[in-house]
Amino acid sequence: MRLRTAVNLADVRELARRRLPRPVFDMVDGGADDELTLARNEAAFRGLLLSPRPFEDVTRVDPSVRLFGRRLSLPVLLAPTGGGRIAHRRAELAVAAAARGQDTVYVQSTVTGYPLEEVARAGGGGLWYQLYLPASRDETRAMVARVAAAGYRALVLTVDTPVFGGRERDRRNGFSLPLRPSPRMLLHGASRPAWAVEFLRGNLPTRRDGRLSAWATQRQILASPRPVTWDDLAFVRDLWDGPLVIKGVLRAQECRRILDCGADGLIVSNHGGRQLDGVPATVEALPAVVEAVGGRVPVLLDGGVRRGTDVLKAVALGATAVLVGRPYLYGLAAGGQAGVERVLELLGAEFTRAMALTGCRTVADIDAGLLLPPR
Template sequence: MRGAVNLADVRELARRRLPRAVFDMVDGGADDELTLTRNETAFRELLLSPRTMADAGPVDPSTEVLGQRVSMPVLLAPTGGGRVAHRRAELAVAAAARAHGTVYVQSTVTGFPLEEVARAGGGGLWYQLYAPAARAEIPAMLERVAAAGYRVLVLTVDTPVFGGRERDRRNGFSLPVRPHPRMLLQGASRPAWAVDFLRGNLPTRRGGRLSAWATQRQILAAPRPVTWADLAHVRDLWSGPLVVKGVLRPQEVPRLLDAGADALVVSNHGGRQLDGVPATIEALPAVVAAVGGRAEVYLDGGVRRGTDVLKALALGARAVLVGRPYLYGLAAGGQAGVERVLELLHAEFVRALALTGCRTPADVEAGLVLPAR
């Protein structure tokens, strides 16, 4: 992993280690993957306009998100199915986030009990909620989340049904993972992965493993649209900061803020839901304008370089979330792989700040970004 000099290298290491079906699950998007591709290409179409003769001095890339200090404006997004990439999955990601002083947003879809992940993260983690089909279960879920020490709740609102993951259908792949002949054949060509997968995915009652798998099955089997009434219900139950994830339309922003959202995540679910929607960096400015300073705005999707982080901040984001990059790192090297991804983004972001004449993220302004001509 130390030989990886950018995220493309980490992705290639993951591709070599994982069976094709598993890599496609991590790497793929919905339908023709237009949005998946656009999330990245839209960043490349933005140019940087650095300040000249600006003495940036010592660069401090740290910032605050909802009152929590982080080492840089890069958070680890909620992702499901991490155990197919590495047996320690969420435990490794939470520990890596803790080591690098940033936020990990733990997903409802998990292979480990949320309390165990919270301990690995050492406090300061956020929790992402997929509202269960049986809404009556929400109060008990949120009590458990709060008791475990999660300080921020992230409500995902863009999964009324699951998107058309055509790579997964071609491969016969689904979550929770059910081994089938093609996967077993592919796994035989990746013996290190196969051993890791078998060690981490054999059902056991120890440590609440079966309850975690049961939660996965429930959420994945019965997605249900999140309504305004659901948002109001969650807001009434949750006393801490509340983030709404999956926002693309500025028209809905005022109502979301009036309903009690403390922050919004501009997200198209990494191009894994509705194909053909705008890239998140394209949708970001209008959402920021609609927020009008009433809440923090984050961006999720397409970030592959430290310069992408700077571009998102210049267009109004407080921070960005990354998902696939750290899953690649997890697959390639477990916790050390996730840490390597954070190291790469940190170094690139610090360099981008210095080269554009910024000492801190607060110095990043809209004039640093130009559309490509």
């Protein structure tokens, strides 16, 4: 099987599994503790039943959506993921270029292998930026100014990472970032020579192009995740003029206060099951958040989206759009920019088909009436 012949996202995951050394694949694929939430994210989508609407003329289907004034080809964005450079040499640059080519948004993570300005250029000005708070207010001010100057359209503040979740696969594999050439890692690398050659070509430290400094920043951020307080939220809101989106909301209680602080959007997310294990699947948490927000701002969702029908189910429950994380990292590992594009093409084709099969001409036609039991 190759990228071209991969028929769904599970196939692309399998390609990534064959390409990457086990500890690297596990770092991307794994979740926290017993991985209950990781599994539940996907299982909850599978548990939702669809109730198609017949007698609709669906010869033409338009899967595009508008978000913060921009038209996206699909209600599917690329979630922020750190450390892509272990999956592919061009990492964030390849993902940004793919998002640009497919008319969607890539949310660039603070944890990055390339300077944020370079990624912004690769994305053609359409990207969003995900912020992990730097250690001090001065650094935060400087960072947000840098993000604005680079042309990022929206700022995403992740609030579910006061400390890192317990990633047991990584501990078992002796894996940590930045990757160090331990004897064990060299052995794993030798079992995947194509990956190893690429990795070495792309990651030998050099001061010329800023790679070393980007890597150093990553180390610093990885070493010190920070809680985000209400004060921090207000502080960041003051610094940033564009849309501000809060990522990592799982319950209704705080929604009103988040909106009162001036947030322009929410992402229902459990970090792909990588933080607190034992929280609900995001599609289970979505309805309460949608109700609490009451249409004031867009609500997005990520976690476990692997099929076009998953996208449709999330939209039916009130999400404006979804984001995917691991699926495009599998694509990136399997084939760089072309792999990310393939993932978006597959999801786009599945989503468009699901719209036609449920009788929806536009994304606005997707509603809770398409789910069983009726809501």
